[in-house]
Amino acid sequence: MEELIAKRYIKALKNSSDIKSMANMTIIFKTLSESFQDTKFIQVMNSTDVSNEQKLEILLASVKSVKSETVDSLIKLLVENDRINIIPALAEGMRKDATNTSKVYNGVVYSDTDIDKKIMKDLSSGLSKKFDSNISLKFIKDNFDGIKVNVEDLGIEINFSKSRINSQIIEHIAKAI
Structure with missing residues (x-):
């Protein structure tokens, strides 16, 4: 309210x-x-x-x-x-x-493994181009099994879970057999 x-x-x-x-x-x-x-x-x-x-x-x-x-x-x-x-x-x-108004956003990348600065820069520039904004990302080491990118003010949350990808690969292989 x-x-x-x-x-x-x-x-x-x-x-x-x-x-x-x-x-x-x-x-x-x-x-x-x-x-x-x-x-x-x-x-x-x-x-x-x-x-x-x-x-x-x-x-x-x-x-x-x-x-x-x-x-x-x-x-x-x-x-x-x-x-x-x-x-x-x-x-x-x-x-x-x-x-x-300024189209300048801050986001956070969570992962249980360290992420190279070049990858962080590539993620930032890719998201910036995609959303026609200036997005800067900060890395936080977390217990998330994969990579999660969160830009709250834009309403963006992207995550790649290792366990989910593995289960999808297994499902795909099982369907192929």
Whole structure:
């Protein structure tokens, strides 16, 4: 639900801002959303003992140094509508939107065996061409029996399991006999 509400705010921001402003707001809201990982901060923001004016003062003080009327107005609107808790969803939505706009994605390759840097580079360039984007991949050694490539923001997950390939080969041979 929060993501849907955040998308509406993001759409309105995109319509009234340029790419550079959106990138700056993304950084601001990402930093602001990190405050929501602190339990004391969440308690203050969810407390009925703290007035909306006090919550607004806290949030505006945290972004005062950026001197952005758009950010201040958005925070005022969120406080007015009791939607302070969507700030993390708003930050994540803005990050995804910026990623989609710039077409620069990060992915992860999982495998139980080390993968050569040249192969990683080839995988990255192949996926980049296929999806008309700039995709950089990072290797993480894992107990996955094969290779798994995951680019979450693009919704891509490709995996080659050694055991699955072996069973398919056996099935194919059994059918041929």
